[in-house]
Amino acid sequence: MSWFTESLSSSLGRKLIMSLTGIFLITFLVVHVAGNLQLLKLDGGESFNIYTKFMTTNPIIKTVSYLLYAGILAHVIYSIILTRVNRSARPVKYAYEKASTNSTWASRNMGLLGAVVLFFLVVHMRSFWFEMKFGDGVPMVEYDGEDYKNLYALVVTAFSQWWYVLIYLVSLAFLGFHLSHGFASAFQTLGLNHKKYTPFIEKLGLAFAIIVPILFATQPIAIFFWTQTGALDPSVYEEMIKTAQLAGQ
């Protein structure tokens, strides 16, 4: 092994990878939640569809998105390696433990919290990313003479189902707990601990862990609510998808 790979496979090297990929995922959350606020416009999906076309075709964004998939993969792989090593470091468990008096629940359950977030990511990617890229059921729309994939139709159809919204809300809560520890922890791992900044980073992390999941949650909640009140008619969008599927076959 070269000095480089050797360093990265030490305990601290692995933590460095967790921290850097974690911070990268945090920046992605900011961009993702900001973009998705387009869903809160009741404009038949026009601004959302224009936004998604930009995000899926712009070469810079596409490059970053591949980096992002690599980042998620690295974060998950290293979380498995670390969790396994950490478990094996204590082969015999205590009969009686009072860990709640010395640490937070989230900090002790990052693996569990991460696993739920991963499950959610798979569901989420299957519903939207996979359909968008490989599915044959994506209807097309035209704005100002230009063709757009109508991802909005998929979103409304998905979020008109209460159980689907519920999966989102539960997963977002888990993400919040993951971040409530992870955000500040990532800075500590990098060695960035300072009297002047650490208290601020900890507060910022807590605020981030609460606000970002809530912002994400507004989208499924709002759309579900609108489909219930009649402000949005999901059957229109389901019809579009059916037509597209028939045409695709």
Added chain:
Amino acid sequence: MNLTLKIWRQKNADASGKMQTYNVTDISPEMSFLEMLDVLNEDLLKKGEDPIAFDHDCREGICGMCSLFINGKPHGPSQTTTCQLHMRSFKDGDTVYIEPWRAKAFPVVKDLTVDRSSFDRIIQAGGYISVNTGNAPDANEMPIPKDVVDEAMSSATCIGCGACVAACKNASAMLFVSAKVSQLAMLPQGKPEKQKRVEAMVAQMDEEGFGACTNTGACSAECPKDISLTNIARMNREYFGAKASSENV
């Protein structure tokens, strides 16, 4: 006061152990926890039974030899060493669980005693300075700012008891190692070898089978000497810096 004790009994390193119940009576609240165990052991000896093995030496909180995971916490309910824990911290009729430190790198020798020579090997890997001791230098020859000295001395208060490892869900030794790295890295005598030192000590720590740090903070919360997490951040900085710039390929 009378107590029910649930104590881990294990004949030797290869035997499998189990929790066993003992009753002690007429315990004075003024006794230290170890004196209470002495009373129990005298009782066992009189009955012709094998006394319970546990570690201790100074019994004044400075050597780091005593251990014991008491009622779910290293060194028991208050943030001190077990030898400085007094029976007034318990109530008449309490049930008290007493277990050895649990870590792959701290194998049980007998009953409640564990082998902590993994810590010694980490120190041997680099926790020293390679200069010949001569006469004490003149006090003002090497100016060191007061706050730096204070910080280094506060890291140096670590007595190497291993409570950090015992408390950590990953049985990580990073608080111990970081305190030792810090106390030397901050002072002029330790600076020349600081890169080599941190690389060697972290490598030895990994080799001994300790887990990695998840920044739960349990170690510092349970540390009888209140060693702070800033040491871990400092060690990470030193380590990443050394890996990136040292001459050791």
